[in-house]
Amino acid sequence: MSACPSAIPFGNLAAEYHPQVGGKCASLGTMMQVGLPVPPGFAVTTRVFVDAKEASGSKHRITEIVDGGLGPLSDITQEALESVAAQAREVVMTWEIPVEHATMIRQMYADLCAQSGVEDVPVAVRSSSTAEDSPEASFAGEHDTYLWVCGIDDVLEKIRCCWASLYTGRAIMYRHELGYDHNQVDMAVAVQKMVRPRAAGVAFTLDPTNGDRSGICIDAAWGFGEGVVSGDVTPDNFLIDKVMWTINRRTISPKTHAHLLTDVEGADCPQVSRVELPEDQVNAPSVTDEEIIAIARLARAAEKHYGCPQDIEWAVDDDLPAGEDTVLLQARPETVWSKRHRAVGAKADLVSSIVDTLVNPLSSRKGAERG
Template sequence: MNAPHIVWIHRSDAAGSDLLGGKGAGLARLTEAGVRVPPAFVVSTAAFRAAVGADLLAEIDTMAGGVAPDAAAEDLEAVGAEVRELIGGVALGDTLTGAVAKAYAALGHDAAVAVRSSSAAEDSADHSFAGEHDTYLWVSGEAELINRIRDCWASLFTARAMDYRRKAGLSSAGASMAVVVQVMVPARAAGVFMTLNPENGDRSKVVCESVWGLGEPVVSGSVTPDRFYLDKVTGEIVRRDLVVKDVRLVRAASGQGTTSAQVEPELREAPSVTAEELTELLRLAKLVERQFGVPQDGEFVIGSDEGAENVYLVQSRPETVWSRTSPSRATREGSVIDSILSHLVPGSARQA
């Protein structure tokens, strides 16, 4: 039986990351767990392979596999650029284009969507690939969607993605990409959560980082977010680190893509999530940790209105740093030195 080219996350029939990619498979499991997730479908890895075709896949594998293990960054970029150009010229074909158009129409007429790369190798317990592949927000219209799907396929061969695979001991030959197409939530606030304390590995805490607007600046590490520490047992907010938030990422005036906008003066020092929303994030974080069986590193978005019912999860993946350390040892040995390092080297505690 041929693998499907379009898979809805709420009807995935337990399809795994080999077909849906890491993000797609994670979203499917979140949906199975009853978590509030924006509607989405996945253009599968089978669709990628069918569109690119056996001959071009073989050529790409030869080019990617021919990169020396110690190749310089400029050599990686040169090969990657050549492969991306080849993928950029791929025509999806009438069958796949029609299937994408039908699924997209089911989300609503010219629905605004996020188009997210979902590599078959990413978001495992050993390799997260966070930020290595491309994501496009506020995409609208069938033609634009098709272009962005192709761009996500091509991002499999950026120099940074190829270098990540090389350092992780993975080959770029045979790499495969799915693409998640998910309804955009008009974000009042957004951010990330971890079901342990990234400063010391303490699994009795959930830590949430958030900003006004879309969460991509938090994911990319380009801004300093608000940070909240929640106790898993008592539900108490044990610590709040609030920052001044001057700008936020919002939908561009054209309707396509994003732009930066100034935050209203009265909101700049205000917490970007409410106590009620943090309580809901704590509930969801604990739920997904139970569902996946290991500490999680996830992303959330909060809709335009306040309240728990407006909190959505848009990703959850295994945490890849502290999860490899036993809970007691992580809490005991990491509490001092890693807290110091996290302040001396920004972002050092959150590598996933």
């Protein structure tokens, strides 16, 4: 394999570099290259993370903080965990991105701005850990995502914030439980053009109530999908038959608030905020029947490509014309039912279990707070 670049556009992300970009970036690159509708962007590789860590001279300090501050699993207190996590993140935030890497990232962002026709194009900056999609564990939701980031200086800062999220209390504890070496997990970062979603959510290419693979289950809500993934919004729910493309189950939930783009006084660009919805949207479906089928077909296409059930994140982008406005933001292997047959005393409410897995795998066992 040739030397790993600092950053790689999703459209050029060859399979040989997948180990250096984490599961999220690898999936985005694969989906774009097979023609699925994915917003453009680029992966900041683990080479940048590793070089910044080495240049800082603080690698051993991280080990001392984490391994020295935590004893046996049964003896760890929440107070000790949060203290260790805060100290480790503080160290990571002192790391400087080496000049050669910063120069490449600046060029990639400039290219994305030119491609989009927008100066300081808003992007999502998403963590892409090298361990998050390993077959024996699901790290989804354990690391940070930043939405509507504008300008290269803020992008570079949020990349370091994603690195630091390797050392949140929940991420440290999850690795500790599974026996992962904290110093052997690297972080790549996805920088992806933002969509302006009228509605968004998740979809599963099986029925989460019973694991039946003949159906596609969609959770949908107004605005950004973070409200659905975090459990902050009770979504609408639909079950679609994969063969007949009929909507066989339809549940419209009261949605009193949403995560929407808002103007903030003194800020250079809009921010995503939790806002109350007008009365006429509370009990209205967040997606049309045509959009439901379009989402289901995209989920099915992802499943066919990867050859196994998928969890996907999707959005209906208000900036795109009707009929072309449904986009994929992420696809990853389904984990709840694949693990359930090995688990004893699996959670009865499997819809909640899937959301827990997406947001915080610890929550089903440790009652940890969602982050």
